[in-house]
Amino acid sequence: MKLSADLVAFSGRLGHSFARPELLLRALTHSSLSSATRPDNQRLEFLGDRILGLVMAEALLLADKGATEGQLAPRFNALVRRETCADVAREIGLGDVLKLGRSEMMSGGRRKEALLADAMEAVIAAVYRDAGFEAARDLVLRLWGTRIGAVEPDARDAKTALQEWAQARGLTPPHYVEIAREGPDHAPVFTIAVRLSTGEEALATAGAKRQAEQAAAKALLDRMGGGEG
Known part of the structure; x- marks a missing residue:
């Protein structure tokens, strides 16, 4: 062949x-x-x-x-x-x-x-x-x-890290919502929001839902101070 x-x-x-x-x-x-x-x-x-x-x-x-x-x-x-x-x-x-x-x-x-x-x-x-x-x-x-x-010594993905951060504080797991989907079907762009039960949220945009979710989780974790260990 x-x-x-x-x-x-x-x-x-x-x-x-x-x-x-x-x-x-x-x-x-x-x-x-x-x-x-x-x-x-x-x-x-x-x-x-x-x-x-x-x-x-x-x-x-x-x-x-x-x-x-x-x-x-x-x-x-x-x-x-x-x-x-x-x-x-x-x-x-x-x-x-x-x-x-x-x-x-x-x-x-x-x-x-x-x-x-x-x-x-x-x-x-x-x-x-x-x-x-x-x-x-x-x-x-x-x-x-x-x-x-x-690779980072603590290399948990952002979604896992955010969930652990929330659970450690007695909160329910973060909730992810698709806010928008734009672009053609062969190249969509997703905007995802992640929200805590206390009302805090963060948005992120990426070419795949999982990437947008990870980016949103990282943004919220950094905002809440959870990204510092």
Whole structure:
């Protein structure tokens, strides 16, 4: 099997030349385009998630030999969560080579955080199936790069941190509301409000609901002084 020019270029950005190109094609095929002769990337995504977890756990242990499990866990979660995987996918232009059905493509599938994150994990598994664990580990360490050393000691995501802050003060969990959605269907922009039961709120805008929620949570947490530990 011969890869198209765009997939050859993508392989170059990955830094991996596939001996079995069909693995890369499968990793990039969303279920909206799958068929009996064209399997989707869900099984590879399942495997890639586990490989990513193992690589990150090992990398964190090596980066901080004195850290406890309680200190390592939030850093690990920050490195393997969907938002991080999607960010890495965007950096290498993965969305441009995703294989999507027409409806998913028209609804902005190339920008969707969940699709990008799942495909990123599937690509990791494809490299593993193609060349073994060391090749997959090298890929992950190269693409995640400085994120591993730069992850904050307390790397809880903002929504989790805000919820814990509220619960510690006897408040009900924060409430998130979609205030506005603008732009075309393939590139929507969401404005989200997060509100506490005491009335305080903050707004944020982003190209994905989860990103807007995280940004709003961080803004409110900083305003309430909860971002200072």
